Amino acid sequence: MAFPGGFFYLAFKPRLILLLGGYDFINHVFSCLNVDRSMGLSTVIASHKSEYWSTTAEFLDILFNSIVVVGGWICLSFWLGPIFFLGVYSLVLTLSAAIFINIFFVQHIFEGAYAHKTDGWDYLTGAIEGSSYLDVPAVFKWFTADISYHSIHHLSEKIPNYNLKACHQKNSHLLGQATTIRIKDVLDCSKFILWDSDANKLTSIQEFRQSQVKAFS
Numbered sequence: 001m002a003f004p005g006g007f008f009y010l011a012f013k014p015r016l017i018l019l020l021g022g023y024d025f026i027n028h029v030f031s032c033l034n035v036d037r038s039m040g041l042s043t044v045i046a047s048h049k050s051e052y053w054s055t056t057a058e059f060l061d062i063l064f065n066s067i068v069v070v071g072g073w074i075c076l077s078f079w080l081g082p083i084f085f086l087g088v089y090s091l092v093l094t095l096s097a098a099i100f101i102n103i104f105f106v107q108h109i110f111e112g113a114y115a116h117k118t119d120g121w122d123y124l125t126g127a128i129e130g131s132s133y134l135d136v137p138a139v140f141k142w143f144t145a146d147i148s149y150h151s152i153h154h155l156s157e158k159i160p161n162y163n164l165k166a167c168h169q170k171n172s173h174l175l176g177q178a179t180t181i182r183i184k185d186v187l188d189c190s191k192f193i194l195w196d197s198d199a200n201k202l203t204s205i206q207e208f209r210q211s212q213v214k215a216f217s
Contacts, residue, residue: 002097004094006093006094007093010097011090014065018063021059024052028047029044076089102186105190106181106185106190109192113130113179114126114128115200117197117200127154129177131153132181133175133178133181135148152167152168152171191204194208196208
């Protein structure tokens with residue numbers, strides 16, 4: 001799903017959220033007017049709680065993102081030709097999205113990752129043992145905005161990306177339980193796609209089948 005999923009997430013999801021949220025808001029306006037036709041627009045907006053965005057700032061981000069992206073599609077299609085532009089754009093976006101999805105994937109999906117039921121789940125343990133440090137060349141860290149320091153990111157999401165490295169280095173003595181993942185480990189991590197809720201751990205399909213054979217033998 002990394003290929004179609006990543007393309008949909010970047011190209012269509014923000015636009016879909018905007019359309020669905022807009023439709024939801026229009027329905028809200030008519031509902032308010034049916035109750036009280038004298039209700040002002042500011043009151044209607046203030047009373048609207050969207051399930052598609054939580055704040056006005058988030059809505060504006062989605063709106064301006066869609067304006068810029070769709071505007072870019074239109075301009076570049078006229079300039080380069082729609083078939084050429086959309087073909088190259090789709091290919092590049094699909095491949096790049098798949099790469100970044102896998103980068104985020106291995107930040108949480110690896111052997112020994114902390115995967116616990118809601119009952120008894122611990123935030124600190126989840127941040128340190130449920131997130132990895134992705135050890136990649138400096139140029140890759142730059143392109144990924146240092147998100148490879150993932151344990152720090154989850155310990156405090158308010159730390160800006162340009163401070164993640166310094167924070168990681170200054171607190172490395174406290175991150176002994178954090179797992180380091182390297183590029184050669186990425187494919188191996190992809191097998192841990194099942195969660196054993198009894199053992200509170202991630203497991204592979206092969207390991208699950210072996211445990212089932214042992215249980216019934």
